[in-house]
Amino acid sequence: MAITAADDQLAVERVLAGDIPAFEGIVRRWQSPLVNLAYRFCHDRGRSEEMAQEAFLRAYRNLKQWRKEAAFSTWLFALATNFYRSELRRIPVHVPIDDIHEPADPRAQDGGLEAKDRDRAVRRAVFALPEKYREALILFYFHEMDVPAAASSLGLPEGTFKARLFRGREILRGKLPQLLAVSRLKEA
Amino acid sequence: MAESPIPGSILQRAMMPGAGQTYERDKMETGGRMNNDELDRILSKQDDIQPSSGFAASVMEAVHEEASAPPPIPFPWKRALPVLIFAVLALAAVVAAGAVGIAQFGRNVTPEAASSLWDLLPPYLHGPAGTAAAWTAASLLAAFISVKLSLRLAGGRV
Numbered sequence: 568m569a570i571t572a573a574d575d576q577l578a579v580e581r582v583l584a585g586d587i588p589a590f591e592g593i594v595r596r597w598q599s600p601l602v603n604l605a606y607r608f609c610h611d612r613g614r615s616e617e618m619a620q621e622a623f624l625r626a627y628r629n630l631k632q633w634r635k636e637a638a639f640s641t642w643l644f645a646l647a648t649n650f651y652r653s654e655l656r657r658i659p660v661h662v663p664i665d666d667i668h669e670p671a672d673p674r675a676q677d678g679g680l681e682a683k684d685r686d687r688a689v690r691r692a693v694f695a696l697p698e699k700y701r702e703a704l705i706l707f708y709f710h711e712m713d714v715p716a717a718a719s720s721l722g723l724p725e726g727t728f729k730a731r732l733f734r735g736r737e738i739l740r741g742k743l744p745q746l747l748a749v750s751r752l753k754e755a
Numbered sequence: 756m757a758e759s760p761i762p763g764s765i766l767q768r769a770m771m772p773g774a775g776q777t778y779e780r781d782k783m784e785t786g787g788r789m790n791n792d793e794l795d796r797i798l799s800k801q802d803d804i805q806p807s808s809g810f811a812a813s814v815m816e817a818v819h820e821e822a823s824a825p826p827p828i829p830f831p832w833k834r835a836l837p838v839l840i841f842a843v844l845a846l847a848a849v850v851a852a853g854a855v856g857i858a859q860f861g862r863n864v865t866p867e868a869a870s871s872l873w874d875l876l877p878p879y880l881h882g883p884a885g886t887a888a889a890w891t892a893a894s895l896l897a898a899f900i901s902v903k904l905s906l907r908l909a910g911g912r913v
Contacts, residue, residue, distance in 0.1 A: 587822050594811045594818075602806045616810055623814045624821060689789075689797045708798045740789055 575639035579630055594623055597640070601647050607705050608651045609660050610694075618654055622647035637719070644710075644720040652702060660694065688746040692739050700735030707732055831908055838904055 574592070581589035601622055605615035626646055633642045693704050706717035707728075718728035 590818055591815050594814045598806045598810055603803050606804050620814050624817055627818050686797045736794055
């Protein structure tokens, strides 16, 4: 089903006029992206649905605040991202990654690792990043590497977002040899 | 304007033949460190989940509850304002009196001056029994005022 900005605007206008069931159109259109965005933040299906539901409720409460200067989706993602970030600060996600230790020669060890394990290690490493870099990376890939969209979801200027993205990738690359070595050790 | 709700094209790009073949070359170029293309390829390839079938209904139920809930009771500023002003003025008077007292006490630090300040208090407040009585009276007065103000704010009675 093609989603148009006009559909969103019409639905919002109807809800604001008192037609509450019209909000269901918004929910049905955006439930998958909002749940998936939450899932990328917490990697917990149940929690991601709870967070997405609360994000929709907040959107409903604050519908008047959408000024129509930006697309409804931009406003909705910014609102949801803001809520997800504060929610994860309240109850952080725990990914078991702290058991990283420095191998004798990480480069020598990562040669035979399966690509699947390597990819999993990279994704896990994102959760070991400091919050601001982790959020930048999550939003960047969620928005299909669209810097302006990701930056506006985080409410950051593009320059700041790019700097965080660059630094996040740098840290990630730096941690990766250790992660790959740990994965190998666990396999052995 | 058509918008795609679920990021997907990057997955297709990442799954294109040869997308993973750059890894070995990148490793050689960067001395074992991945480059951005490789990171992009891996991190773009995320598993998407589908919301459960009752998700939208559950959200709408919560929205209807929200809509039918009575609006929050606004703070009774009209009634509270005189009380707040009185409280601020009383606090200011106490602070001012304290400041004046300290200033006077600073100028006359002799024991005579100190005893003369004590003499300013009524005679029945001299001694421990009198002091205790005064504090009790002050506490009762404060409690009475608190109860009256609470009733006034909650019930709208003057």
